[in-house]
Amino acid sequence: MTEIRLRNSMTRRVETLTPLKPEGGVRMYLCGPTVYDRAHLGNARPSILFDVLYRLLRYVSPENGWGAPVYVRNFTDVDDKINARAATEGRPIGEITAETTRWYLEDMAALGVLEPDHMPRATAYIPEMVAMIQTLLDEGHAYAAEGHVLFAVDSWRAHYGALSGRSVDDMIAGARVEVAPYKRNPMDFVLWKPSTDGEPAWPGPQVDGIEVSRGRPGWHIECSAMAKALLGETFDIHGGGNDLMFPHHENEIAQSCCANHTEQMAQIWLHNEMLQVEGKKMSKSLGNFFTVRDLLDQGVPGEVIRFVFLSTHYSKPMDWTARKAEEAEKTLRKWRAQTRGVTPGLLHPQIIDCLSDDLNTSGAIHELHQLSAAGDVTTLLASARLLGLMTEKLAGWEDVGPADGADLSRLDDLERNLFAMRARAKETKDFAPVDAMKSELMAAGVEVQMSKDGVVLKPTKEFDSDALLRITRQREKEV
RNA sequence: GGCGAGUUGGCGGAGUGGUUACGCAGCGGAUUGCAAAUCCGUGCACAUGAGUUCGAUUCUCAUACUCGCCUCCA
Known part of the structure; x- marks a missing residue:
C-alpha cells in the first residue's frame, strides 16, 4: 500500500488520498483550456502536474487495490473569446476551436503529457448544463433577469467562499466585479446568457414553462456539468492553476453542491502556483507571455521544458x-x-x-x-x-545533429587527418598546426575530443556546415 | 482595502527540532602535448527580531520584502 499525500487547497493541509470508490479508481478532473489560441507556457504547468499524478496513480493503483484512475480534462469550446476571435478572423467558430484543440494536443504531447481518459468538449454537454441550471432555478439558487440566469450567492451565503478563504461580505467590501444592474448581489455570477444573431445559441432553461432566452452558458457551468456526467456528483481530485480558485472553482462548487445536494464537489483540490517570467506572472494583460510552440520552435525540446517544470515544486512560483x-x-x-x-x-x-x-x-x-x-x-x-522523462516518444532531440551525410563524411576524413597531424606533431614537438586546425573546427561548431586512441569530432548545436566545407577545401589545397 | 503563498549558499532548488539534499557554476586533483569530455575531491546558506526548547534553518509570534488572487487568464 502506497499512501499518497496531497496538499488540499480547501483545508490548506496535506492529506492522505482515500478514493471515495476505490474499486472505481481515483477520479480526477483538471480544468482544461478555452480553445481560442495557442497554449501559453503557463498552461503547461497544470497539465504536467496532473500528468505526473496520473502516471503515479496508474502505477500505484493496482498495488493499492484501487481500480484504474479516471482522468478528465475538458476543452471549453464555447466562450466569448472564441466568438471574438472568429469575428476578427472571419472564420467559423468550429474551425477555430477544432484547430486550437489540435494545437493543444500536439503541444502537450511534445511535453510528454499523456492524454486523459476523457477530453469532453463543452458544446457536447449543453443539455446537461441547461438541466443543471434548470435545477438551480427550480430550487431557488438561481434567478432569471433580462434574459440571463444568475446564480444567487445569497442562497448559499454561508458556504460560498470556503475554498478561497473569503466571505461574501469581504468580497463585496472590496468588490471589483462587474456590477450589472440586474444582479441581486454583486457577487452573483452568470449561468446562462442570451445570444444575439451570429452568436452560438442553444435552447435555454425555463421559468414557469417559458424559455428564459436562447443563449449560451456562462463560464463555470461547463465544468460542473461535465464533471458530473463523467465522474459523478462527488469525486476525488479537482484542480487547475491557483488563479482559478476564485472565482472559477468557487463557482463550480456553488453550482454543483446546490444542484446535486452534495456537501462537497471534490475531496481534494489541487492547485499549482503560477509560472513567472523574469519574476512576473505570465499573463495576457501584461503581454509577457509566450506559447509552448514558441519555445519548441526556438529549438527547446519538449522534454527539456518538462524537466524545468518538474524541478520546481508545483506549489511554488516558478520562474522560466x-x-x-x-x-x-x-x-x-x-x-x-x-x-x-x-x-x-x-x-x-x-x-x-x-x-x-x-x-x-x-x-x-x-x-x-x-x-x-x-x-x-x-x-x-x-x-x-x-516522471514522463527519458521516454521513447520524447527521444531524438539529443542526437539529431544538424550535420547531414556529407558533413559527417567530411568530419570522418578530418578525424583521420587531425589524428595523423597530431602523431607527427608529437615527434616534431610543433603543435601549432594541430592547434590551429582545432581552433578552426571549434569555430565551426565542432567539438574536438582527442585521446590516446584517436580523435573524435562531434557537431554541436552551433555547427556551421559551410565553415566545415571551407576547412575541408583548405586542407585539400594544402595536401 | 480583503484573502493567500513565499523569503535556504554565486545561481537553481529539496529537506530536517540536534549530523543540512542535489544540480549548475567555482576551486583542487587525475587524465591530456594543450584542451574538451570524463572521473575523484572540496569551500560556501537557511530574510530580520523575539519567544518555546538542553538545542531551531526547522515550531510560535512580530517585522521587512517579494509574489499571486479579488478583472479575461493555468
Whole structure:
C-alpha cells in the first residue's frame, strides 16, 4: 500500500488520498483550456502536474487495490473569446476551436503529457448544463433577469467562499466585479446568457414553462456539468492553476453542491502556483507571455521544458529562464547518453516515496541524479519514465545533429587527418598546426575530443556546415 | 482595502527540532602535448527580531520584502 499525500487547497493541509470508490479508481478532473489560441507556457504547468499524478496513480493503483484512475480534462469550446476571435478572423467558430484543440494536443504531447481518459468538449454537454441550471432555478439558487440566469450567492451565503478563504461580505467590501444592474448581489455570477444573431445559441432553461432566452452558458457551468456526467456528483481530485480558485472553482462548487445536494464537489483540490517570467506572472494583460510552440520552435525540446517544470515544486512560483533550460538540457543529454540502448529495470522506491509525498518532483529528480552518479542506468531509466522523462516518444532531440551525410563524411576524413597531424606533431614537438586546425573546427561548431586512441569530432548545436566545407577545401589545397 | 503563498549558499532548488539534499557554476586533483569530455575531491546558506526548547534553518509570534488572487487568464 502506497499512501499518497496531497496538499488540499480547501483545508490548506496535506492529506492522505482515500478514493471515495476505490474499486472505481481515483477520479480526477483538471480544468482544461478555452480553445481560442495557442497554449501559453503557463498552461503547461497544470497539465504536467496532473500528468505526473496520473502516471503515479496508474502505477500505484493496482498495488493499492484501487481500480484504474479516471482522468478528465475538458476543452471549453464555447466562450466569448472564441466568438471574438472568429469575428476578427472571419472564420467559423468550429474551425477555430477544432484547430486550437489540435494545437493543444500536439503541444502537450511534445511535453510528454499523456492524454486523459476523457477530453469532453463543452458544446457536447449543453443539455446537461441547461438541466443543471434548470435545477438551480427550480430550487431557488438561481434567478432569471433580462434574459440571463444568475446564480444567487445569497442562497448559499454561508458556504460560498470556503475554498478561497473569503466571505461574501469581504468580497463585496472590496468588490471589483462587474456590477450589472440586474444582479441581486454583486457577487452573483452568470449561468446562462442570451445570444444575439451570429452568436452560438442553444435552447435555454425555463421559468414557469417559458424559455428564459436562447443563449449560451456562462463560464463555470461547463465544468460542473461535465464533471458530473463523467465522474459523478462527488469525486476525488479537482484542480487547475491557483488563479482559478476564485472565482472559477468557487463557482463550480456553488453550482454543483446546490444542484446535486452534495456537501462537497471534490475531496481534494489541487492547485499549482503560477509560472513567472523574469519574476512576473505570465499573463495576457501584461503581454509577457509566450506559447509552448514558441519555445519548441526556438529549438527547446519538449522534454527539456518538462524537466524545468518538474524541478520546481508545483506549489511554488516558478520562474522560466533560459539558464534553467540550458541546465536541464545538459542533464538530459547526459542521462540520454548514459541510458542509450539500455532496457529499463525496476523503479527506485525513493521515486515513489517522493512523488507520493505531495508530488515532490524535485526530490525525485535528486534521486535520478544519484542513480546517474552510481551508474545504475537501468533503474535510472525506469525511474525517470515514471516522471514522463527519458521516454521513447520524447527521444531524438539529443542526437539529431544538424550535420547531414556529407558533413559527417567530411568530419570522418578530418578525424583521420587531425589524428595523423597530431602523431607527427608529437615527434616534431610543433603543435601549432594541430592547434590551429582545432581552433578552426571549434569555430565551426565542432567539438574536438582527442585521446590516446584517436580523435573524435562531434557537431554541436552551433555547427556551421559551410565553415566545415571551407576547412575541408583548405586542407585539400594544402595536401 | 480583503484573502493567500513565499523569503535556504554565486545561481537553481529539496529537506530536517540536534549530523543540512542535489544540480549548475567555482576551486583542487587525475587524465591530456594543450584542451574538451570524463572521473575523484572540496569551500560556501537557511530574510530580520523575539519567544518555546538542553538545542531551531526547522515550531510560535512580530517585522521587512517579494509574489499571486479579488478583472479575461493555468
